Amino acid sequence: MTAREPKIPGPEHPITIEATGVRVVARVGTHVVADTTRALTLREADYPPVQYIPLDDVDRTLLTDSATRTYCPYKGDASYYGLALTDGTRADAVWFYAEPYDAVAEIAGHVAFYTDQVDVRAGA
Structure with missing residues (x-):
């Protein structure tokens, strides 16, 4: 197995992280999965912005472990x-990302949701 070499965000692949600054609520139907005023917005290259929500602001009783891992x-x-x-x-x-690379260290302790499965709204 080859060593994984971290890539550094730059002009060809920019990544920015900043406080969202408004309330963010994640819902499935009428069930609130997460509710926070401490979300971070991660913008990466041409991808849609992603809300990273502190795990402390997620209803952890709903979370189930998964063996899935990606890189x-x-x-x-x-x-x-x-x-x-x-x-x-x-x-x-x-x-x-339990131990994100240094360039995105702020997202440690935060989770994100696939928006095709969870309705995530900023300014909710």
């Missing part, structure tokens, strides 16, 4: 949670 050369190793809700489980709907 991003800019952020590091990602781990996942599923969401266990009354209408079923949404596998791997939540991701996080």
Whole structure:
């Protein structure tokens, strides 16, 4: 296995992280999964902005462990949670970087949601 060499964000692949500055609520249907005023907005290259929500502001009783792992050369190793809700489980709907690379260290302790499975709204 080859060593993973972190890539540094730059002009060809910019990444910025800043405080969102407004309330962010994540819902599945009417169920509130997360509610925070401490979210971070991560903007990466041409991807849509992603809200990273402090894990402390997530209803952890809904999180289920996942064996899924992925790798991003800019952020590091990602781990996942599923969401266990009354209408079923949404596998791997939540991701996080337990030990993100230095360039994105601010997202440690935060999670993000796949917006095709969870409705995430800033300014909610």
